[in-house]
Amino acid sequence: MLERIRIVLIGTSHPGNIGGVARAMHNMGLADLALVAPRCEVITQDSISRASGADHLLHQASVHASLEEAVADCTLAVGASARSRTLPWPMLSPRELADRLPAECQAAESRVALVFGREDSGLTNAELQRCHAHVHIPTNADFSSLNLAAAVQVLAYECRMAWLSQSDGQADAPPTVPNDDDDLATHAELERYFEHLERTLIGIDFHDPDQPRQLMARLRRLYLRARPERMEMNILRGILSATEKAANTKPPKP
Amino acid sequence: MLERIRIVLIGTSHPGNIGGVARAMHNMGLADLALVAPRCEVITQDSISRASGADHLLHQASVHASLEEAVADCTLAVGASARSRTLPWPMLSPRELADRLPAECQAAESRVALVFGREDSGLTNAELQRCHAHVHIPTNADFSSLNLAAAVQVLAYECRMAWLSQSDGQADAPPTVPNDDDDLATHAELERYFEHLERTLIGIDFHDPDQPRQLMARLRRLYLRARPERMEMNILRGILSATEKAANTKPPKP
Structure with missing residues (x-):
């Protein structure tokens, strides 16, 4: 399951954050990192230092010009959003997302993208509207902006918890994928x-x-x-x- | 409940990590930070930069010579441990800890301490044995050492989730209704x-x-x-x- 989950970072501007994301991913057993139009160098002293031994994820990360390209083969894309926007979109808590992951990752060709925006401005409305659903990490209303690596850490942790609960004997739970008689569109x-x-x-x-x-x-x-x-x-x-x-x-x- | 939870950092050596911890705490609504024998300056350019607006937690943090002093008034102390030690101790997952928190924080004088060790060597056996229980964040067995701020982030997130589930209907609970801006078609x-x-x-x-x-x-x-x-x-x-x-x-x- 974990190998079918991709972390997508859009327009990241600090190499240290990319390194911190790589460390958080590797700690939780995720390996597929995609960078969309990064606004900084990816391999720097800072990113390698913050990756703290997970720098192979930086070296093997894919780099893309657009979000579309980064998630082209994905069957589910979920955008991390600090708040609900003008047009309400299906909104999940990290735990609700985790509950869905085992079923979403069941098919051999399934790929799930968790999409994170820029440090200063998050995801644009256009980017959010390319996602099936949004995930909101509950935060203090007065101080809601999470560090990028911290946000990835929380969702990666929920991914791992979902994976662990699945391999705890729930692997044979009935699938809850809405349409199982045909492949989902990418x-x-x-x-x-x-x-x-x-x-x-x-x-x-x-x-x-x-x-x-x-x-x-x-x-x-x-x-x-x-x-x-x-x-x-x-x-x-x-x-x-x-x-x-x-x-x-x-x-x-x- | 959240105001009764203290984050205790023992022997931290990087100011940036203390700043990252402050940010993670403030994001999740925690405010009580205690530092035991820090091995670095607390207020530096790096810690303030990583705190990213939560530096008031650094200024109001208490500094102690020993763990005993930092948790003297606590009714429950839980130590973060990467692995079980020679002497088995009551061991909780972050979620099991979260499940216990509402009851643990009920009494007016209750205080819960979550204790984190050094970046390089964690908590000593003596320190772990001063805790009521240990909490282990599940990680990739091949790469189990979490960044200090990332570990605090995961536990602080679980604290907030426990608090939200307790105060059902909170104003800042994440919205989960998919489409609430209009009536469903008949x-x-x-x-x-x-x-x-x-x-x-x-x-x-x-x-x-x-x-x-x-x-x-x-x-x-x-x-x-x-x-x-x-x-x-x-x-x-x-x-x-x-x-x-x-x-x-x-x-x-x-």
Whole structure:
């Protein structure tokens, strides 16, 4: 289970924090670290010192230009969020997330991404809206900003606790995955659908990108909540193609 | 409850770690920090930087010559231990400790001390034997030494979770309702949507009622799983109307 959990850090600016994250991960048995557009060097004296023996995780970390690229193969992406945003999203506590992990990690191709934002500003709304759910670590309302490595430590600890409770004889508990008769769509497949959906909605004059009024955010939330299967994604994309054809809105190939 | 929990650090040698502990404590709502024979300056650029706004905990920390002095008024002392020692001692997991805290903190004069040892060598056997119980944070057997601030973070998080579960309905409890910004669609509204959807899919030549191939059943399952809100239903129906208009498929009114 633990090998299917990826820690994704976006726009980290302090090498020491990346090192601290690597140490927290290795302590809890996680190994898959992905860095999106880091705003600092990854391998420095500071990061190696804070990794304190876990610096192989820094060397083997993958580096990506975008969140989409980092989570393209993931079947569940959960964004760490300090507070609920304007548009409410499915919100989990770390323990609720942990309770879901064994089932989420059951399929051989399942990959779970836990996504953490910048030290100064967290995740953007656009990034949060690419996640199926958000996880909020309960904190003192007057002092809610956790250190990045500390936030990873808490979630990695809950991952390990979930893994331990599973290997304590609960491994044969009934699976609670919502759709088990087909593969879940990956993040990349979902993103292609959302792009296609937006293009089609513009084409039929339902959506004006200059006056978005949270339309795409609301549709993202709806479809991400449903956890679409690959076959369902194919149906929905087929509907979009038929819509474009019927409305004759298909743009010329670039 | 949280005000009755003291974090005791023995022989800490890095000011940055003391700062990191202060931040983790303040994040989780703990404020009582006791330092026993620190092997470094407490107030330094590094500790204040790592405290990141929680440096008042450093200034108000008590400093003691011995563990006995630091926990003299405590009704329960629990020592953090990386492994069980030669002499078996009552051993708790962080969660078992958390389960005990509400009862332990009930009496007005109760004080609980969570005791952490040196970065390099932990607690001595003599110190561990001054504790009522030991708490072991589960870790990767190959890499078990947690950073001091990370260890405090995990236990402080469990303290906060215990406090939140005790004070159910707390203002700052994490919200867990998936969609609370609008009413769920009624059954009748969903049925009107499915009728409209089927009509539209026939209109754009995607769906042939004579060869249904479970298309509508699959779409029903997808949308019902998402538990759409009324507002989302309105958006989806708006998309269908725009599709009909763009494709010019709207049937004449009967």
